[in-house]
Amino acid sequence: MTELIKAAVLTAVNKPLELQEFPAPAPSSGGAVVAVAYAGICGTDIHLKSGNLPVPMPIVMGHEAVGTIAALDPALSTDINGAPLRVGDRVVWSNNIPCGRCHECLVLKERTLCKSRKIYGINRTSSDAPHLLGGMAGQIALEAGTAIIRIPDDVTFEEVIALGCAGPTALHGMLENLTIHPGDTVAVQGSGPVGLAAAIYAKQMGADKVILLGAPASRLELALEIGACDEVIDMGIYTDPAARLEKLRQMTPQERGADVVIECAGVPAAVAESLDLARPNGQVLVLGQYTDHGATPINPHYITKKQLKIFGSWGFAEAHYVKYVESLSQLRKRHDLGALLTVFALEDVNDAMDTVAAGQCTKAVLRP
Ligand SMILES: [Zn+2]
Numbered sequence: 001m002t003e004l005i006k007a008a009v010l011t012a013v014n015k016p017l018e019l020q021e022f023p024a025p026a027p028s029s030g031g032a033v034v035a036v037a038y039a040g041i042c043g044t045d046i047h048l049k050s051g052n053l054p055v056p057m058p059i060v061m062g063h064e065a066v067g068t069i070a071a072l073d074p075a076l077s078t079d080i081n082g083a084p085l086r087v088g089d090r091v092v093w094s095n096n097i098p099c100g101r102c103h104e105c106l107v108l109k110e111r112t113l114c115k116s117r118k119i120y121g122i123n124r125t126s127s128d129a130p131h132l133l134g135g136m137a138g139q140i141a142l143e144a145g146t147a148i149i150r151i152p153d154d155v156t157f158e159e160v161i162a163l164g165c166a167g168p169t170a171l172h173g174m175l176e177n178l179t180i181h182p183g184d185t186v187a188v189q190g191s192g193p194v195g196l197a198a199a200i201y202a203k204q205m206g207a208d209k210v211i212l213l214g215a216p217a218s219r220l221e222l223a224l225e226i227g228a229c230d231e232v233i234d235m236g237i238y239t240d241p242a243a244r245l246e247k248l249r250q251m252t253p254q255e256r257g258a259d260v261v262i263e264c265a266g267v268p269a270a271v272a273e274s275l276d277l278a279r280p281n282g283q284v285l286v287l288g289q290y291t292d293h294g295a296t297p298i299n300p301h302y303i304t305k306k307q308l309k310i311f312g313s314w315g316f317a318e319a320h321y322v323k324y325v326e327s328l329s330q331l332r333k334r335h336d337l338g339a340l341l342t343v344f345a346l347e348d349v350n351d352a353m354d355t356v357a358a359g360q361c362t363k364a365v366l367r368p
């Protein structure tokens, strides 16, 4: 009898996810089947559920996961770094497969902009076999072309999933756009996983001081506790943008403002505020506006007058995921990444989604 695998399926917008069962898949040509150890819940999942980002339904959700190889097609013998792959290996994978043939992939060399990217848990319906193309399930079927990465022996599943898609997202935007020097102050707007990842990597890239603006207080305390940032501005206390600007300026030399501002808040108004927080000739990276929440008033005069450098960055591709995993052996020595997790059973997926939507935890993960 075929083994049945449980999965959390979104069948309609704004409806609770359903637990459905699908037959255990066999690896496709050049692919692998992974027994999921943890699947992360990301802010994006909340937007998918509420219909802010249209997805094909029904869909097994989950675009970030880690696990153990359960079955391997003989045509797949190494991970993306050339390390041998075997059944039982602990792995993670880049959640998207760019086509590798289009203008964006080949001419612009921006694989994140590929319009026909296949993304596990985001644009792969569960209607057809192999059904299990999202992480919130007992198993996931990874297809040929997936960048599978063997997890280094000294890194735990918990440490990888803690910044599951936030880490590579932050790395993509920061490595390819920002210049951070010793002595710099970096302000990060937003204390969710992307904000924490940006704060951690800002320090890695050489920043002297990293200031995290966010809420609630519990998240900021956790950020300080794991050493993700040096100082915080609690938006529950500093509710007014003018008060936050004054506070931030006081924390920077000659009250100049931040050398670099990284927007990870996802709220359109945060972008207008980032222009104020940045010092003259400073850099602003807009990383958090993954979901289209509409327009917001800004004063473009500041961009010209302050000679701001403004960058945008969308998701991540294989190279960023490889860098992310490579960074973890050192990051784990400096930061207790596992402390970010709140673990739920797969069966409690709807409770977990509600907890994330309410901002009551930093990183919710499901354990099948
Ligand atoms: Zn995500």
Ligand SMILES: [Zn+2]
Pocket (backbone or CB within 6 Å): 098, 099, 100, 101, 102, 103, 104, 105, 114, 115, 116, 117
């Ligand atoms: Zn493409």
